[in-house]
Amino acid sequence: MTLVPLDDPGDERLADYVQLREVNLRRLLEEEHGLFIAEGDKVIRRAADAGYEPRSFLLAPRWLESLADVLAQWPETPVYVVSEDLAEQVTGFHVHRGALASYKRQKAQPLAELLTDTTRRIAIFDDIVDHTNVGAGFRAAAAMGVGLVLVTPTCADPLYRRSIKVSMGTVFQVPWTRLASWPGDLQVLQDRGFTAAAFALTEDSITLDELVARQDERLAVIFGTEGHGLKPHVLEKADLTVRIPMAGGVDSLNVASSAAVAFYATRT
Numbered sequence: 001m002t003l004v005p006l007d008d009p010g011d012e013r014l015a016d017y018v019q020l021r022e023v024n025l026r027r028l029l030e031e032e033h034g035l036f037i038a039e040g041d042k043v044i045r046r047a048a049d050a051g052y053e054p055r056s057f058l059l060a061p062r063w064l065e066s067l068a069d070v071l072a073q074w075p076e077t078p079v080y081v082v083s084e085d086l087a088e089q090v091t092g093f094h095v096h097r098g099a100l101a102s103y104k105r106q107k108a109q110p111l112a113e114l115l116t117d118t119t120r121r122i123a124i125f126d127d128i129v130d131h132t133n134v135g136a137g138f139r140a141a142a143a144m145g146v147g148l149v150l151v152t153p154t155c156a157d158p159l160y161r162r163s164i165k166v167s168m169g170t171v172f173q174v175p176w177t178r179l180a181s182w183p184g185d186l187q188v189l190q191d192r193g194f195t196a197a198a199f200a201l202t203e204d205s206i207t208l209d210e211l212v213a214r215q216d217e218r219l220a221v222i223f224g225t226e227g228h229g230l231k232p233h234v235l236e237k238a239d240l241t242v243r244i245p246m247a248g249g250v251d252s253l254n255v256a257s258s259a260a261v262a263f264y265a266t267r268t
Helices: 012-017 023-033 041-049 068-072 084-091 131-143 161-167 186-191 208-214 232-237 255-265
Strands: 002-005 035-039 054-059 078-081 099-104 121-125 148-151 176-178 195-199 219-223 240-243
Touching (some): 012 023, 012 035, 012 054, 012 078, 012 099, 023 035, 035 041, 035 161, 041 054, 041 068, 041 099, 121 131, 121 255, 131 148, 131 161, 131 255, 186 195, 186 232, 195 232, 208 255, 219 255
Parallel strands (some): 002 078, 054 078, 121 148, 121 219, 148 176, 195 219
Antiparallel strands (some): 054 099
16 A cells, blocks of 8 residues: 555645535536545445545545555555544545545446346436435435436436445445436336336325336336426326325425335335
């Protein structure tokens, strides 16, 4: 490993880690340089196991031994060794457990290359803007065996630090891509035999139990943004709309909770 002790928060080598809480700043920086930030030892390991190539590591000294096997895989990659106070100055918040890594993004795969004959369940996250909900949605998808996750052009970044952290790194486990055309790409799925089920409170919606009873061989479930849900032109393209029956006067669930319920009910 290449250890580089640093004590200056203004050091240019730490540019990948500057102000991690500033979403707009980070989006521009990460898109421009093709990187994402992994936070915490477990997430760093899962990114490494998924084959992502690191640009650098930012670690408190206490993590050097436990992450030695990961660091050994990339002997030329710099390991910036800093105090936890300095890490906080650079990132703008108290770094959880004092372990961060900057990884190179991989080239997104086209939808057609990700669809296989064995893909039976697909999740689509449309215009979900909260990174916490995106991360929680990916975690539920991984836990319930969803074969593929698709995010629409306006959905929050699954590789934003907060999304990755909430997903516990499962965003690296589930195949996913960002759709180029929405809702046009629904037709690609429907042509491959997928039933497109949009979760929405409409007059003609069926219950989740009714959806399960249909036993669709191939199913794509679609979830919309927090608050307003799916737009009318998306609902028009879907094959059917689905609702989760509620008790106690509750009219809806958090989108990530709804997704988890749906993934469990439609698991294969």
